[in-house]
Amino acid sequence: HGLSSAYLGAAYHAESADELQVTFAAPIFDAQNTWRGIVLASISADSAIGQIKMKDSASAGRTVALLGPRDRDRASPEPPHASEFTFVVHPRLERGREVTLREPNRTVLERALGRATREQFSLRWAPPLLLSNYRDPLLDPTQESLAAFAPVGYTGYVVVVETAKEAAAHDTRALTAKLAWRAGLPLTLGLSLLGLGALVTVRRKRRLELRPRTATR
DSSP states (O other): OOOOSOEEOOBEEETTTTEEEEEEEEEEEOTTOOEEEEEEEEEEOBSOSTTOOOBOOGGGTEEEEEEEEBOOOTTOSSOTTTTOEEEEEOTTOOTTOOOEEOSSOHHHHHHHHOOOOSOTTOOOOOOOEEEEEEOOTTSOTTOOEEEEEEEOTTSSOEEEEEEEHHHHHHHHHHHHHHHHHHHHHHHHHHHHHHHHHHHHHHHHHHHHHHSOOOOOO
16 A cells, blocks of 8 residues: 555464464665555564563562464464464563463453554544453463553554462552551651640649639729
8 A cells, every 4th residue: 555654464483383372563665755565573472572571580479471363374264373472572482382361351351442444553532451360371370460551553463461360469558558547647646746735735724723823802
């Protein structure tokens, strides 16, 4: 169509490397704006892309991952996981390994976040899909997490940020204790000062009441 923007394809099984990859493509035009070809750059599914860290410290219990739609392979005329997303980046993902996310499925995500219908890298904001019982297949299967899913522009890819419920509860308790300490101490001092002031006022009033009155003519 004569567009000069880059294109991010769906994840696929690379036969030469025998691993899951995603590919960026961009058209090449000459000085007369005539199309001459395409330049490609492939990235293997992995625990990280370059030096970008996708996970906080282990104690935080927070994980960030990237999910992508699955494309068809030469051996199969149809996409093998038409209703699923595939992990492209995850801190527990081995290089080139293919792991699919079955819940929530692709239909649910696309309905909530929208399909890639416009220029892929157009900026947009969409309300994230929030789940309170997300189970990450690359982590402990018995662990439930609080998760938020958000689209990456119109690429069809989705970022998921999850926090283990235990870690979230610990953070809440820690924040409550911190707020109680920071707010409780000034509040206690303030109430103590008010009480002391009230006590002084009451005692002064009593002294005035008990003081002998001078007779007047």
